[in-house]
Amino acid sequence: MARMGRQHVHDRLIDVRQQKTGAALSIPIHPELRAIIDSMPVDNLNFMMTATGKPFTANGFCHWFFDRCREAGLPAGLSAHGLRKAMCRRLAEAGCSVPQIMAISGHQTLSEVQRYTRAAEQFANGSASDGGHNGNTSLQTW
Numbered sequence: 001m002a003r004m005g006r007q008h009v010h011d012r013l014i015d016v017r018q019q020k021t022g023a024a025l026s027i028p029i030h031p032e033l034r035a036i037i038d039s040m041p042v043d044n045l046n047f048m049m050t051a052t053g054k055p056f057t058a059n060g061f062c063h064w065f066f067d068r069c070r071e072a073g074l075p076a077g078l079s080a081h082g083l084r085k086a087m088c089r090r091l092a093e094a095g096c097s098v099p100q101i102m103a104i105s106g107h108q109t110l111s112e113v114q115r116y117t118r119a120a121e122q123f124a125n126g127s128a129s130d131g132g133h134n135g136n137t138s139l140q141t142w
Contacts, residue, residue, distance in 0.1 A: 001083070002061035005045040009037060018106035019058060025106050085116050092120035 008014045012034070014027040029037070040047065046055040056064065065080040084105060091101045098113050107113045 001080075002048060002056040002058050003046065005047050005055075006037075006042065007045050021106055021108060023106040023108065025104065027104050088113060088116035089120045092117035 003019075004014060004016055008016050009029070012029050014025075014029060016025050016027070017023070018025055037047070044053075044055070048056050048061065050056055050060065050064070062080045065083075066078075069078045070076075088101050088105055088107075091104065096104075098110060098117065101107070101113050101117065102110070105113065107116075
């Protein structure tokens with residue numbers, strides 16, 4: 001994620017290679033994200049830059065994210081890796097299949113993705129506590 005940039009955008013996809021596994025990923029670009037990308041300055045290849053105008057390293061982004069979480073007063077233990085889990089869950093909540101989620105996230109096995117999407121499935125089926133939302137599974141209402 002820290003290395004993504006304009007050079008990875010091809011039509012309606014962001015094509016990248018996952019650093020951990022080397023898996024090639026083609027991530028669909030939502031129209032709202034496309035509008036944001038199109039509005040960004042074109043003077044840098046990377047989408048995310050440090051305060052000094054340099055591209056983030058993976059480790060640098062993790063530290064930056066940790067610091068922002070702490071500054072926001074969020075619970076301890078949150079990490080950039082949690083973004084991947086949240087993405088998988090949201091894709092599942094949006095109705096994506098496990099193979100679709102694997103293609104976007106770069107996971108290699110079904111069990112990995114199922115671990116991340118299990119909570120979304122419970123939520124959608126109403127078998128998890130709904131936190132007082134009376135079974136409403138729409139993220140728009142939260």
